[in-house]
Amino acid sequence: MFPPVRTDPPAVRLDPRSSEPACIVERLQGWHLPHLDDPAFLPLHPLLQRNLLLSVPRGLASALGRRQSMGSLVLVARAKGSGSKPTILGLIVARPLNRRGSCWEVQHLRLALAAAELPSSPARGHTASFLLREAIQQAPGAVSWIASASSLDHTRLALLRENGFQPQRTERLWRWSIGDAADLASLPAPLQLRPLHRRNAPLLWHLEQATCPAPLRQVLDRRIDDLLERSGGHGWLLIDPDRNEAVAGARWIADHPSGGHQVELSVHPGWNHLLGSATEVLLRRLAPKGDQLWLLSDTDDGARQQWLAQLGAEEHGDVVLMARSLWRRQDAPAVRGAAQRISAVLEQLQPRLQPRRRSVPTPLVRP
Structure with a gap:
């Protein structure tokens, strides 16, 4: 971190x-x-x-x-x-x-x-x-900030570094124009294709936790409702019913300024072999034929880049994702006031003990 x-x-x-x-x-x-x-x-x-x-x-x-x-x-x-x-x-x-x-x-x-x-x-x-x-x-x-800049925009990268941002990863931007669907293989058993909704959203959250690096996961601080709200309910999951686990998912992020939709494709690290027909089915569910999808892939993920190139997607440059965390100093009077209020509450929670009477010892009478 x-x-x-x-x-x-x-x-x-x-x-x-x-x-x-x-x-x-x-x-x-x-x-x-x-x-x-x-x-x-x-x-x-x-x-x-x-x-x-x-x-x-x-x-x-x-x-x-x-x-x-x-x-x-x-x-x-x-x-x-x-x-x-x-x-x-x-x-x-x-x-x-x-x-x-x-x-x-x-x-x-x-x-x-x-x-x-x-x-x-x-x-x-x-x-x-x-x-x-x-x-x-x-x-x-x-508590934290993120920002993106083109890997060729040295002025913007220097500005972000000057203000405390540090690079997290470099991603490649791809644009895929959805064409005619070729003969896609059936999904591997026992996987099931399900639309994203509130009941299965926890499965998407666990998938995001598995695919996102720990430092970046702490910065983003995303919960289930955040994923649902950002996607607007537009998403699909590949679910393993035997384990009740989402092994891959695709969801809508935003409309892209150049036309089409920006989407996020997540594949569990243990299921990278799904890159191919299974993940193509996910993407095709997000938009109709003739539409354009924009995706980001980590430049270190060679398998995903190779699959996107085979799919016919076009490269549109690299983007550096940068982040920073911050803390704000609290004024000393405010800290002391909070400590006094906590002490007062704790005193009220303590049991009220009645003072116990001390028994007077009986003097020993010798014969």
Whole structure:
């Protein structure tokens, strides 16, 4: 497990030419949208609009004291003193990967293309680092973070390392266009193909525990409900009924920006021989003919890469998955107050013992 990184000091990136902060970072608001007209931000407008719309019911539910799932965190960096028309330098979109909000993901980190031409704007690397640190500070309940970057994007990889992220594994991105099904062999006995639902979701969770490396498993901190919510109920399992165990599974993750669906294929380490017709059946159940599926495979998994190539999938570069854990220092008064409250509760739980009367010894009378 990689060492935790302290995050208790405030994350402030200063302009090296002055002691003032180089830019202002604030949460996305409605008045920001008209000024996010840089080509780097235009593809994100549907996501940003959806975030603003969902923030209203979430705020109302929070005011009423109702439990509500966490939404994405969107921060915008704008130049100081930009006049009536704010100059947006960049933005970051982060989202929780589980219901408890213990693990967050850097979904998007975009910098304005036009800002680099302004002589008064801070360096692009400073703006990106400032946004990332502010997101880490403001994400509620975050204990760990993950982020991905192309293996060829050395600038992004250096930025993540600078802010405490460490590489976990390198994955290859594949795109498979679903064509006509060839003559697929029948499933090995006694395996059964079953759709993913709440009753068999624990089998998927145990499969994920077996296939995910321990350090990354601790970072993701996924539970059964997290897997169901992320997949939206779109998934299939190969189940061994004799052992009541899922030996392979495929589930939907998200819509891919380039079209098609991003999916996750999991195969138990002891059942790698299923790579072939059995796993192809799983993938074909996720989408109809003519659709596209996007999959990630570990670059160290030669058997899976060979099978994907034989399947006709196309390589689309390597992606480095990076992660970091963090801990936040609690103030000493808060810690002392919590200790006093715990002591008071423990005292109340102790049994009330009545003082026992001491018997007076009878003097010995000698004859």
